[in-house]
Amino acid sequence: MAPEGSRAKVVRLSDLKGGDSATVLLVSGGRAARGRLMEMGLTPGTKITVRHTSTRHGPMEICVRSSCLALGRGIAEKIVVEVSK
Amino acid sequence: MRNMRIALAGNANVGKSTIFNALTGLSQHIGNWPGKTVEKAEGKLAFKGRSISVVDLPGVYSLKPYSQEEEVAREYVRAQKPDVVINVVDASVLERNLFLTLSLIRMGRPVVVALNMVDVAERKGAKVDAKKLSRMLGVPVVPVIATRSIGLEQLIEKAVSEADKGGKCRPLREKSTEKVYADAERIARECITLTIVRPQLEERLDSVLMHRYAGYFFLVLAAALMFFTVFSIGDWASRILSGGFSSTKAWLSGILGEGFVSFVLLEGVFEGIAAAMSVALPYLIPFAIVLAILEDSGYLARMAFLMDTFMRKIGLHGKAFIPMILGYGCSVPACISCRIMETQRERFLSAFLVTLVPCAARSVIIMGLVAAFVGPEWAAFLYLFNMLIIAVLGRIAFRALPGEPMGLIMEMPSYKIPSIGNIVKTAWLKANSFLWIALPVIIVSTVLIKLVEFVGLISPISGLLSPITVGWLGLPAIAGITLIFGVLRKELALVMLAALMGTADFGSVLTPLQMMTFAIVSMYYIPCTATIAALAKEFGWKNSLAITVFEVVFALLLAGVAACVLGAFFF
Numbered sequence: 001m002a003p004e005g006s007r008a009k010v011v012r013l014s015d016l017k018g019g020d021s022a023t024v025l026l027v028s029g030g031r032a033a034r035g036r037l038m039e040m041g042l043t044p045g046t047k048i049t050v051r052h053t054s055t056r057h058g059p060m061e062i063c064v065r066s067s068c069l070a071l072g073r074g075i076a077e078k079i080v081v082e083v084s085k
Numbered sequence: 086m087r088n089m090r091i092a093l094a095g096n097a098n099v100g101k102s103t104i105f106n107a108l109t110g111l112s113q114h115i116g117n118w119p120g121k122t123v124e125k126a127e128g129k130l131a132f133k134g135r136s137i138s139v140v141d142l143p144g145v146y147s148l149k150p151y152s153q154e155e156e157v158a159r160e161y162v163r164a165q166k167p168d169v170v171i172n173v174v175d176a177s178v179l180e181r182n183l184f185l186t187l188s189l190i191r192m193g194r195p196v197v198v199a200l201n202m203v204d205v206a207e208r209k210g211a212k213v214d215a216k217k218l219s220r221m222l223g224v225p226v227v228p229v230i231a232t233r234s235i236g237l238e239q240l241i242e243k244a245v246s247e248a249d250k251g252g253k254c255r256p257l258r259e260k261s262t263e264k265v266y267a268d269a270e271r272i273a274r275e276c277i278t279l280t281i282v283r284p285q286l287e288e289r290l291d292s293v294l295m296h297r298y299a300g301y302f303f304l305v306l307a308a309a310l311m312f313f314t315v316f317s318i319g320d321w322a323s324r325i326l327s328g329g330f331s332s333t334k335a336w337l338s339g340i341l342g343e344g345f346v347s348f349v350l351l352e353g354v355f356e357g358i359a360a361a362m363s364v365a366l367p368y369l370i371p372f373a374i375v376l377a378i379l380e381d382s383g384y385l386a387r388m389a390f391l392m393d394t395f396m397r398k399i400g401l402h403g404k405a406f407i408p409m410i411l412g413y414g415c416s417v418p419a420c421i422s423c424r425i426m427e428t429q430r431e432r433f434l435s436a437f438l439v440t441l442v443p444c445a446a447r448s449v450i451i452m453g454l455v456a457a458f459v460g461p462e463w464a465a466f467l468y469l470f471n472m473l474i475i476a477v478l479g480r481i482a483f484r485a486l487p488g489e490p491m492g493l494i495m496e497m498p499s500y501k502i503p504s505i506g507n508i509v510k511t512a513w514l515k516a517n518s519f520l521w522i523a524l525p526v527i528i529v530s531t532v533l534i535k536l537v538e539f540v541g542l543i544s545p546i547s548g549l550l551s552p553i554t555v556g557w558l559g560l561p562a563i564a565g566i567t568l569i570f571g572v573l574r575k576e577l578a579l580v581m582l583a584a585l586m587g588t589a590d591f592g593s594v595l596t597p598l599q600m601m602t603f604a605i606v607s608m609y610y611i612p613c614t615a616t617i618a619a620l621a622k623e624f625g626w627k628n629s630l631a632i633t634v635f636e637v638v639f640a641l642l643l644a645g646v647a648a649c650v651l652g653a654f655f656f
Contacts, residue, residue: 054394
């Protein structure tokens with residue numbers, strides 16, 4: 001691994017690819033969407049894995065707390081994560 | 086003794102309605118997608134000589150009021166104070182489910198956890214220790230497999246004894262979402278033993294069915310397969326039945342002879358039954374079965390995922406595809422299922438589009454008239470053209486009703502082999518509702534129209550409408566009357582046509598162009614009375630009326646133009 005690989009990489013969830021793992025840092029966006037995401041388990045510190053991605057503007061499927069969630073592109077852009085190595 | 090009340094609460098799609106049906110013997114709609122139950126349902130259960138009422142609450146993820154369903158569930162538990170809450174939990178998604186469990190316990194009502202789908206969890210390599218879970222939560226936990234009715238007896242026993250104990254009544258203060266989830270995580274980690282299982286069939290299926298390109302190929306394939314299954318079964322059954330009915334009619338007319346009574350019985354009652362049974366029922370039942378398989382398998386949610394990109398172009402998101410697919414069955418439940426959308430604007434927009442989707446009754450007209458007498462490729466064309474219309478109108482409506490669409494957030498259900506029992510039951514319920522609700526309307530309508538014909542009022546009424554029906558659309562004059570009846574139920578438009586023309590062999594009395602025009606008008610011209618009522622209930626009379634008036638005008642314009650274009654180039 002290159003040395004910079006050991007540094008934490010902070011990106012938006014929408015930037016991840018299928019099979020990637022990450023930890024949720026922050027959920028932004030409107031009150032309703034944020035509330036819904038939090039109650040479905042996307043609280044800061046939660047580990048997630050990306051199960052499927054689709055086209056560039058399409059939705060993605062992630063695993064969080066043993067459940068599978070489909071998230072639209074706009075929603076995934078509002079979730080900031082730290083990529084796990 | 087006072088009547089005991091049990092409430093069933095839990096996340097969406099964990100099997101609450103399955104348990105409810107098993108306990109009460111009722112038939113709440115079940116399927117494998119989150120959000121089916123939108124209103125609480127109530128049923129009765131007799132247990133050891135006591136009468137218990139059971140309430141099936143809509144699925145929720147928390148008790149914070151982010152949505153209508155959460156409001157319903159929370160208010161019920163808080164204000165109605167059920168004697169005991171059975172919290173149905175999906176063992177294969179334990180951690181996420183425990184969030185609601187912990188919130189429920191804090192509401193202060195006695196709680197019993199029904200640990201459902203333990204079989205699914207084990208297949209996924211997770212074994213849940215129910216005893217330990219019960220100890221850590223401080224409430225009884227009963228493992229069950231709802232689909233096979235395993236453990237339900239013990240569940241009720243436990244719930245009743247908890248209710249008898251009464252117990253805590255003071256709600257605790259709410260904790261923050263993060264804190265509750267931290268507890269859920271800790272409890273789930275302690276109670277689950279994980280084993281490594283080899284990559285599952287589910288993963289492999291999804292990598293094909295949800296693939297960014299191949300997924301769409303299979304989506305189209307599935308739709309085509311559904312279309313041809315319904316058409317071939319329906320066409321085959323329709324031919325056999327109409328043959329049977331016409332020979333029976335010949336035999337009956339020999340017995341009954343001539344006269345007014347014989348006319349009413351034979352041309353009204355019998356012809357109504359014959360047309361309903363041979364024209365409508367053969368397509369309705371296969372349709373119901375195909376939709377039930379789709380709902381039960383878990384593929385419906387995958388379709389919603391795949392369609393998200395398209396739905397966003399019309400101001401909605403993938404989940405709106407679910408009501409639209411249900412709309413191919415019946416517009417009424419489809420309009421109500423629009424409640425799975427998050428905002429009122431999205432609900433209204435999707436309900437409007439749902440009314441444009443050809444429901445099974447309209448499919449009866451497309452299949453029984455166009456596919457059978459013009460050609461299946463023309464029927465397929467009508468369905469595809471309909472999708473285009475929906476996309477265009479959706480886009481326009483999106484412009485007219487501006488607002489930032491909320492993005493897709495949807496739990497993906499596991500695949501399931503559709504249960505034969507559920508499919509048979511769905512078909513049975515469909516047949517039953519057709520026989521007891523639709524058939525009487527059809528018979529009364531046929532008798533009525535035959536009486537109108539008997540007293541010679543057909544031509545004055547058709548004459549009144551003929552500038553539109555004959556002049557603009559190029560249809561036979563009597564089509565006007567049948568279209569009026571179609572407002573009651575869409576299939577009546579075709580059934581009445583058969584009754585008035587005295588034959589179900591439409592090819593001999595209508596030109597292909599007339600059949601196409603008639604089908605197009607019937608597809609769009611007005612939502613049926615039941616749908617208008619459902620729209621009014623969900624969105625108010627003003628909105629319901631606006632949709633109705635729009636569709637009448639739109640259908641007449643579209644069909645007239647279509648008649649010109651099709652007539653000039655194809656027929």
